[in-house]
Amino acid sequence: MSRLTDAHVALANEIIGRYPRPKSALVPLLHLAQEQDGYITRDAMVHIGELVGVTSAEVYGTATFYEMFKFEPVGKYVVNICGTMSCALMGSEELMHHAEQRLGIKAGGTTPDGMFTLEHAECQAACTEAPCLQVNYRYRYRLTPADLDELIDDLSAERLTHEIPPHGTVAKVRQHIPSHRGVGVVAPELVTESPAWLNGKAAL
Amino acid sequence: MTSSYLHAPGFIAGDRPKIVTSRFEYVDSYKIDRFIATGGYQGLRSALSRPAQTVHDDVKSATVLGRGGAGFPAGVKWGLTPQEVWPRYLVVNGDESEPGTYKDRLLMERDPHQLIEGCLIACYAAGLSQCFLYIRGEMAVAQERVAEALNEAYEAGYVGKNILGTNFSVDIVLHWGAGAYVVGEETALIESLEGNRGMPRLKPPFFPAANGLYGQPTIVNNVETLANLPWLMTNGVDAYTAIGTKTSPGTRMVAVSGHVVRPGVYEIVNGTTTFRDLIYGEEFCGGIRNGHALKAFVPGGGSAPWFTSDQLDLPFEGSQVGAAGSMLGSGAIMVMDETTDIPAAALTLTRFYAHESCGKCTPCREGGTWLERILSRVVDGKGTDADLAQLIEVGESICPGDFPHASNEALGLTAVPFPYKMTTICFVGPSAYVPVHSALTLFRSEFDARITKRTMIKVTAVGVSS
Amino acid sequence: MSTTESHNEAEIVVDPNAVSMTINGKSVTARKGEWIIAAADRTEDFIPRFCYHPRMESxxxxxxxxxEVEGPRGPxxxxxCMTPVAEGQVxxxxxxxxxxxxxxxxxxLLANHPLDCPVCDKGGECPLQDQAFSHGPGESRYVEEKRHYEKPIPISGLVFLDRERxxxxxxxxxxxxxxxxxPLITFTxxxxxxxxxxFPDEPFASYFSGNTVQICPVGALTAEPYRFKARPWDLQQQESTCTTCSVGCRTVVQSSRDEILRYQGVDSDPVNWGWLCDRGRFNFQSTNSPNRLSTPLIKTESGLVAASWTVALDETARVLRHAQPGSIAILGGARGTNEDAWAWAQLADALGVDMRDAQLDDGLPAEIFGYPNATIDDACSAATVILLAPDLKEELPVLYLRLRGAAEKKKIRIIEITTHDSGLTRYAWKSLQYEPGHQAETVQQMLSTPEMQEQLGRGSVVVVAGRSNLSEAAHHTMAVVDTIATTVSQVSVLPVLRRANVRGALSLGLAPRGSTDAAAILEASANGKVDCLILLGADPLSDVPDADLARRGIAGARHIIAIDTFLNNSSAHADIVLPAAAYGEKDGTTTNLEGRVTNVAQSITPHATSRPDWMIAVELAALLDHDLDILTLQDIQTRITQTVGGFDGLSVSVAVRKNGILVSVPPISPLQVHHDAAVKRNAYEFRLVVARKLYDQAIGTAMSQSLAALAPGAGVFVHPHDLERVGAKDGSSVRVSNTTRSVILPVHASVAVTRGTAFVPFNQKGVDIRELLQATNGVTDVQIANIS
Structure with a gap:
């Protein structure tokens, strides 16, 4: 059960500073918490509520709405096999059955060694590449059962760590707005005038 | 002939005009150096060298249609903001998740600077003082590419304070979701961006252009829509409208998936290309796999009523497709061949929408799941006639009155045009009924067979036999 | 001397924003901006609804x-509930x-709703049940498994949640x-x-949680005190007014078999909009308490023993008859009705009693009513509201709701002048913290800034004035109110004295004569100058801030007569105790803080032999040969109407049973303003702030089992930096002392407390901070020492 680390609090404050209203940072901060612990802890939700100025219940209400947030520990690799139409037409059900047998768990379960969580996912926007899956939100396309076996072998042997971070980390690159370049944020109620460039003249 | 780039999975280039995919051939298409070397940020320069209003006028006269699903002209949308209410915001809808749709992710992964440039042009033209670029949570690489591109663009002076040394200043903030299809609906997107549960708001009164993010006028544009703007600015309105038709100018990205020889993402000429071209044309999908026959196809993403071979000669054009009983939606065609188990295929979509219901309004929350349960029972061979009747009853509680469907010569059906009446706040609830209604209308015998046989069919695959 | 009919149906017709439309072919006049459903609610065509509530955003x-609405492309x-009316709309x-x-x-909606109506508390008054009959298909075809959740789960000490329903x-x-x-409950x-x-394991700890039970359109939310107590069709109900505090929320009192079972809020437009606080909603339990006084008690050598009314009244009359002239005192009367107060004031007049005060040195002088009077609506529509008041969320919760709502909707700007963060601090336009004693300086500074001057010039200004700190003299606040009233234009004052009928009691004759207020009376009593102290629903030993003064006053009185519902700290010392009828057991009227007179209704027969206060006064007067010529409550109301200025509207009994009538009375006596120079505080000491929390040891709370446990208990709160200075840990014990006495309390850190001050909640279980308070001191400074 952990609150955000000091480094993450600094990052959190940077993110909060980009929005006219702090609550907008809620989902990004929940991702930060999940990156830190692999799932969303109760203390992290309390902490995030403090950071953006809302109640823990509000954080919880938002967090539970979104599929990606886990409230119990999950595997190091979360394998999401798409089951929506395009993938279903191309054999995703067989792929899921194969994955269940190979990992010895049902969809929704986690392997006893904590390496894999298997999930049934909905459309992942790779429909032409069906059937597809994501491992910690990194794609694999047009998979045959044999491809899946190979993938699981590679993941088990930690051969893909350069590409696939442990569950919780989504993007490995963060936006950074350099202070000398950023425009900064103004609360909407304090803005009364039109932007400077709407003066009827060309800006350049 | 077609060409494809391994670094752009699914994309099939072909020898056609390219407005938004012109850089996909380069492995490093997402880097700022490549972008600038291939004409990048010239559209922005062109825009900034003119008064904002004339840029807005150009977008209006080019009739850049929204590529997110509704097909509303972007220039008109920008003009719907109330006079003299500031600040106004731009929210970029990169929450692509409509079943069958795969294009915005490619645009974000392969050419993020083009999107950034499009955002800047929109902000300049419509006087939008901050931009939030909302990318679907599950798209890790798209988030990385856009983040990197933004970092590059800030350092290079294209984004932020005094862009290109002018008085045009705007921040683009990368925001990312966490997994919820409904957030692709613009008012739900705004709720999500405000840190709330992504539940759609009612329109009226919450038309984003008047009352959007933080209650301020807000323009919500799709990724592909904005990606059109740099080319439009660089090449001009005439060049843009020379492609496609008068009502649907330019190009569109279309993903064709399912049982075709060459599933892929194509940038096609808008308005003229027909579904037959797309599915059977050699420069496109090359026909149905294994010499099979076409059974049905979904013409515009999972929310669109289904077509059969009777509709193949319709062009990819909104009003004609609407009159024929469906919609173009988000540029996504899903093709089913003769081996497809229709009730099971419909179930994959109904399950999707039931699962993705936000839970806010009654008909979608309760009706979607109810439909899924009944259909599931039917697919498992445990359904009854009453179940089939009940599917329609539940559907009518979600969408009372006539429901759109395609014409069908063999069945003696005439088309009921799009759209439908709905009791829900947004289209997610009706979308759960769409596949049920289409499948029951066009393939009733497959349902009857399941029921009358009373056999315990155990379906493990949805038409995967080859 | 005005009488205002505040609810006027005719306004709707003359509204210049009227639009005409038709609903089912019948023409309807609606107001611009109104939703269709609200317009339809004035017709016979009922539109079914569940989420719509007229007091909340749609x-x-x-x-x-x-x-269906006709549009250009057909219906x-x-x-x-979210489509506005429009001219010509069909x-x-x-x-x-x-x-x-x-x-x-x-x-x-019924698909997943359990059909457990026969065992559901809502059955019989359930909108889902009712509308399923009136607008439903008549049968359910849902054969699937319904949703299952653990049921019901307590989400607070008061509310249960059944998610299946x-x-x-x-x-x-x-x-x-x-x-x-x-926002402690949410969709998840x-x-x-x-x-x-x-949030997991975090309760729905809101002072207003009971309202959610009332507005729940199904039986998903139930209140612990009412669960399985009755069926709606067995309930009798009377519309009444809550007398827990002086806001005067409209309620219905529901009872069955002569027992009060539930209060529900009634929507009174000028007052509570249908809402109640949990304390007001659930303290009916005290009325049903087995600890209520049943018979008169008379002190004997073996303590208080039961006596008949005849004996007790005779004995009381004897005591009063033998009292020296000018040596009878009456404390209290603010908890009763207007009629109770008037009858006792008549008796007091007859006996020549000058020593009387409806307050217990814990409010503001009655002169506060002498300023132009503001209503709650005035405050909620003023350009500026200045708070010189206790934390309204703790003391007058529904007034807090009204002001909070107005501030959230940007209708008003609140300037708060406070010793610590209050419930309204986060909604205030400006919150100025002051150290007790420096209130006047703070206000002077405020009034001198151009920003404030501009704001105060924007329109009407309502000063919400009350006793914010029981360890600071009341005249500090009075002086500041006077300063604002005399320097700012368009000022009116909304006095926020806490006890339900304090305004009525003070107006109807129980205000001090001259400067002889409660503190002076107790001092006189301590000095042996009171032969008979009458406690009219008053408990000085619990409520007077200066505990020592109260003790000396009680000890010094030769005789004490207590009229009360319970035996409390003070009445336990009485020579004669007379059991009084409680709220819900008597008819009458009450006056709220803005001067609004509304009725209170009798729902059940008074407990055991208890009687209304007014009746006791009338009988005593008769025994003392001062016949008041009163036989019924109506007689009193007639006399009040005829003799008390401003109360003439009381005879409009229908109005009194709806939104009430506003009375205004002339200034009770001219204000004597004392301007003290601010007292310096020794830097090592803390200046004390003592104020009430919603839940404390007040008898109505303590005797309501579902509320009693909600009182937080005694403690001292200081700023985290000050806690460090003291060297104590959060939760450890500290010694809090003034120059003569000390108490030991647990200490807590709180950023809501101003540095250099110490906040102590009043009348909590545990050590009593009043030991350190002295009525004669303007402020109280204490030392805090770590003893662990």
Whole structure:
């Protein structure tokens, strides 16, 4: 059960500073918490509520709405096999059955060694590449059962760590707005005038 | 002939005009150096060298249609903001998740600077003082590419304070979701961006252009829509409208998936290309796999009523497709061949929408799941006639009155045009009924067979036999 | 001397914003900006609904209120709760497609709703049940497994949640967020799994939680004190006014078999908008308490023993008859009705009693009523509201709701002048913290800044004035109110004295004569100058801030007569105790803080032999040969109407039973303003702030089992930096001392407390801070020492 680390609090404050209203940072901060612990802890939700100025219940209400947030520990690799139409037409059900047998768990379960969580996912926007899956939100396309076996072998042997971070980390690159370049944020109620460039003249 | 780039999975280039995919051939298409070397940020320069209003006028006269699903002209949308209410915001809808749709992710992964440039042009033209670029949570690489591109663009002076040394200043903030299809609906997107549960708001009164993010006028544009703007600015309105038709100018990205020889993402000429071209044309999908026959196809993403071979000669054009009983939606065609188990295929979509219901309004929350349960029972061979009747009853509680469907010569059906009446706040609830209604209308015998046989069919695959 | 009929139906007709429209072919006049459903509610065509609530923002999510509106492309189906009326609008609620949609919606809502109506508390008064009959399809075709959740779960000490029954209308969650400002319950999860929940293991600890039970359109939320107590059709009900505090919220009192079982809020437009606080809603339990006084008691050598009324009244009359002239004193009367207060004032007049005070040195002098009077509505529509008051969330919760709502909707700007963060601090435009004793300086500085001057010049200014700190002299606040009233234009004052009928009691004759207020009376009593001290529902030993003064006063009185519902700290010392009828056991009227007179209703027979206060006064007067010529309550009301200025509207009994009538009385006596120079504080010491929390040891709370446990208990709160200075840990014990005495209390860190001050909640279980308070001191400074 952990609150955000000091480094993450600094990052959190940077993110909060980009929005006219702090609550907008809620989902990004929940991702930060999940990156830190692999799932969303109760203390992290309390902490995030403090950071953006809302109640823990509000954080919880938002967090539970979104599929990606886990409230119990999950595997190091979360394998999401798409089951929506395009993938279903191309054999995703067989792929899921194969994955269940190979990992010895049902969809929704986690392997006893904590390496894999298997999930049934909905459309992942790779429909032409069906059937597809994501491992910690990194794609694999047009998979045959044999491809899946190979993938699981590679993941088990930690051969893909350069590409696939442990569950919780989504993007490995963060936006950074350099202070000398950023425009900064103004609360909407304090803005009364039109932007400077709407003066009827060309800006350049 | 077609060409494809391994670094752009699914994309099939072909020898056609390219407005938004012109850089996909380069492995490093997402880097700022490549972008600038291939004409990048010239559209922005062109825009900034003119008064904002004339840029807005150009977008209006080019009739850049929204590529997110509704097909509303972007220039008109920008003009719907109330006079003299500031600040106004731009929210970029990169929450692509409509079943069958795969294009915005490619645009974000392969050419993020083009999107950034499009955002800047929109902000300049419509006087939008901050931009939030909302990318679907599950798209890790798209988030990385856009983040990197933004970092590059800030350092290079294209984004932020005094862009290109002018008085045009705007921040683009990368925001990312966490997994919820409904957030692709613009008012739900705004709720999500405000840190709330992504539940759609009612329109009226919450038309984003008047009352959007933080209650301020807000323009919500799709990724592909904005990606059109740099080319439009660089090449001009005439060049843009020379492609496609008068009502649907330019190009569109279309993903064709399912049982075709060459599933892929194509940038096609808008308005003229027909579904037959797309599915059977050699420069496109090359026909149905294994010499099979076409059974049905979904013409515009999972929310669109289904077509059969009777509709193949319709062009990819909104009003004609609407009159024929469906919609173009988000540029996504899903093709089913003769081996497809229709009730099971419909179930994959109904399950999707039931699962993705936000839970806010009654008909979608309760009706979607109810439909899924009944259909599931039917697919498992445990359904009854009453179940089939009940599917329609539940559907009518979600969408009372006539429901759109395609014409069908063999069945003696005439088309009921799009759209439908709905009791829900947004289209997610009706979308759960769409596949049920289409499948029951066009393939009733497959349902009857399941029921009358009373056999315990155990379906493990949805038409995967080859 | 004005009497205002505050509710005027005729206003609707002359509204210049009127629009005409038709609903089912009948023409309807509506107001611009109004929703269709609100306009329809004035016709005979009922539109079914679940999520819509007229006092909350519409969300349009249950979809039950769908209607058809003619549009350019034919009829459009819209939700009537979120579609505004328009000139010439044609609305149909009765077409086939509307009926199909409404029936469909009921069927969908019932799909997952358990059909456990026979064992559900809501059965019989359930909107879902009622509308399923009136607008439903008549049968359910849902054969699937319903949603299952653990049921019911307590989400607070007062409220249970049954998620299986919930239809997810967002009323409770919206109320918590939008009205109460306590978003502690929320929707969680998504789609078909959506549910209402608190944060795990964090209760729905809102002072207003009971309202969610009342507005729940199904039996998903139930209140612990009412669960399985009655069926709605067995309840009798009387519309009344809550007398827990002086806001005067309208209620219905529901009873069965001569026992009060529930209070529900009634929507009074000028007052409570249908809301109640939990203390007001649930303290009916005290009326039913087995600890109520049943018979008169008379002190004997073996303590207080039961006596007959005849004996007790004779004995009381004997005591009064033998008292020296000018040596009888009356404390209290603010908890009774107007009629009680008037009758006792008549008796006091007859006996030549000058020593009288309805307050217990814990309010403001009655002169506060001498300023131009503001109503709650005035405050909620003023350009500026200046708070010189206790934390309204703790003391006058529904007034807090009204002001909070007005501030949230940007209708008013609040300037708060406070010793510590209050419930309204986060909604205030400016919150100025001061150290007790420096109130006047702070206000002077405030008034001198151009920003404030500009704000105060923007329109009407309402000063909400009350006793914010029981360890600071009342005249500090009075002086500041006077400064504002004399330097700012368009000022009116809303006095926020806490006890329910303090305004009525003071207006009807129980105000001090001259400067002989409660403190002076107790001092006189301590000095042996009181032969007979009458405690009229008053408990000085618990309520007077200076504990030592109260003790000496009680000890010094030769005789004490207590009229009360319970034996309390003070009445336990009485020579004669007379059992009084409680709220709900008597008819009458009460006057709220703005001077609004409304009725209180008798719902059950008085407990055992107890009698209304007024009746006791009348009988005593008769025994003392001062016949008041009163036989009935009506006689008193007639006499008040005829003799008390401003109360002439009291005879309009219908008005008194609705939104009430506003009375205004002339200034009781001219204000004597004392301007003290601010007292310097030794830097090592803390200046004390003592104020009430909603839940304390007040008898109505302590005797209501579901509320008693909610009182936080005694403690001292200091700023975290000060806690460090003291060297104590949060929760450890410290010694708090003034120059002569000390108490030991647990200490807590709180950023809500101003540095250099120490906040101690009043009248909490545990060590009593009043030991350190002295009525003669303007402020109280203490030392805090770590002893652990």
């Amino acid at each position: 969300v349009g999510m249950c979809r039950q209120c769908l209607v 459009m189906m819209v939700v009537s 609305v149909r609620t009765d077409t086939d497609i509307v009926k199909r949609a409404q029936e469909g919606m009921i069927e969908l 919930c239809i997810l209308c967002d009323r409770c969650t919206r109320f918590a967020d939008e009205v109460a400002g306590d 999860h998504r789609g078909n799994n959506t549910q209402v929940m608190t």
